[in-house]
Amino acid sequence: MTFATRLNAAILRTGSVTCVGLDPRLAQLPKPLRDLVTGDRKDLAAAAYTQFCCEIIDVVADLVPCVKPQAAFFEQLGPAGMVSLGEVISHANRAGLIVITDGKRNDIGSTATAYADAYLGSSEPNRSPWGSDSLTVSPYLGRDSLEPFVEVCDLRAAGIFVLVKTSNPGGGYLQDLSVDGKTIYQSVAELVTELNRPRLDADGYGPVGAVVGATYPEQLVELRKAMPHSILLVPGFGAQGGSADDVRAALDANGTGAVVNSSRHIIFAHKREEFSVAADESNWQDAVRAATLQMNEQLKG
Ligand SMILES: O=C(O)c1cc(=O)[nH]c(=O)n1[C@@H]1O[C@H](COP(=O)(O)O)[C@@H](O)[C@H]1O
Numbered sequence: 001m002t003f004a005t006r007l008n009a010a011i012l013r014t015g016s017v018t019c020v021g022l023d024p025r026l027a028q029l030p031k032p033l034r035d036l037v038t039g040d041r042k043d044l045a046a047a048a049y050t051q052f053c054c055e056i057i058d059v060v061a062d063l064v065p066c067v068k069p070q071a072a073f074f075e076q077l078g079p080a081g082m083v084s085l086g087e088v089i090s091h092a093n094r095a096g097l098i099v100i101t102d103g104k105r106n107d108i109g110s111t112a113t114a115y116a117d118a119y120l121g122s123s124e125p126n127r128s129p130w131g132s133d134s135l136t137v138s139p140y141l142g143r144d145s146l147e148p149f150v151e152v153c154d155l156r157a158a159g160i161f162v163l164v165k166t167s168n169p170g171g172g173y174l175q176d177l178s179v180d181g182k183t184i185y186q187s188v189a190e191l192v193t194e195l196n197r198p199r200l201d202a203d204g205y206g207p208v209g210a211v212v213g214a215t216y217p218e219q220l221v222e223l224r225k226a227m228p229h230s231i232l233l234v235p236g237f238g239a240q241g242g243s244a245d246d247v248r249a250a251l252d253a254n255g256t257g258a259v260v261n262s263s264r265h266i267i268f269a270h271k272r273e274e275f276s277v278a279a280d281e282s283n284w285q286d287a288v289r290a291a292t293l294q295m296n297e298q299l300k301g
Pocket residue numbers: 021023070102136165166167168211212213235236237238239240261262263264265
């Protein structure tokens with residue numbers, strides 16, 4: 001089964017398009033986990049990240065189709081953090097969740113192949129060392145930097161999410177520039193559609209997904225139409241201000257074809273007043289589950 005087919009099936013099975021972003025930050029961990037880390041011990045912080053993310057995975061596994069570990073926060077801890085990232089991805093694989101590793105990787109073609117080999121593929125006999133179902137990828141180096149990823153996607157039933165219109169306020173500095181009568185993000189969207197066209201599944205989706213921020217709802221409508229064969233990864237919901245109304249246009253008529261990411265608002269829900277937890281934060285997992293259920297309801301509404 002292709003990546004797109006699996007992700008859309010997981011959306012239908014769970015009745016959810018929520019993607020839980022795993023972006024651990026030491027200062028915001030619940031108290032019982034923060035207390036495990038003394039001094040500047042990166043190994044202890046990495047162990048706390050593993051426990052935190054694996055417990056989140058256990059709490060949301062029956063509620064959502066996918067999780068998105070953000071590599072940056074694990075890399076921040078050095079080698080111990082990278083081991084933690086590997087453990088978290090494996091735990092999500094075992095829990096039956098689809099994994100989108102957020103690394104925003106890319107390079108010249110031959111190096112792009114190395115990134116693709118490293119990350120793409122979660123199941124035997126073609127499991128990759130990192131065991132991820134998909135990876136976020138930058139289009140800045142052009143078509144020949146994306147093709148190696150797509151070739152590995154074909155071999156290993158994996159996917160990529162190409163940055164098309166990012167959620168940050170400064171993204172338009174390059175993405176909105178007009179060249180030959182169209183914006184850069186429109187050109188990237190065209191490339192994404194071209195790459196998908198020869199490799200569509202029965203529902204018309206290909207392995208090349210696209211990142212479009214929830215913070216640009218008008219462009220989301222435009223880009224949904226421009227990339228009919230792409231699963232959209234829509235970040236920027238919640239903490240960055242994106243709402244359910246902003247993201248609804250990302251979905252197709254079946255309620256599939258997109259996942260909406262929220263990281264801080266879910267994983268640090270114990271800090272939100274509406275999800276009050278015990279003073280010692282020992283039941284922080286309850287807040288994660290409540291925040292995930294709340295987001296599922298909002299997106300259905
Ligand atoms: O590729 C991404 O996931 C991404 C693209 C983008 O345009 N904007 C964006 O926020 N992200 C990621 O989505 C997550 C958003 O986190 P929260 O703002 O805490 O929900 C972070 O891991 C970002 O790196």
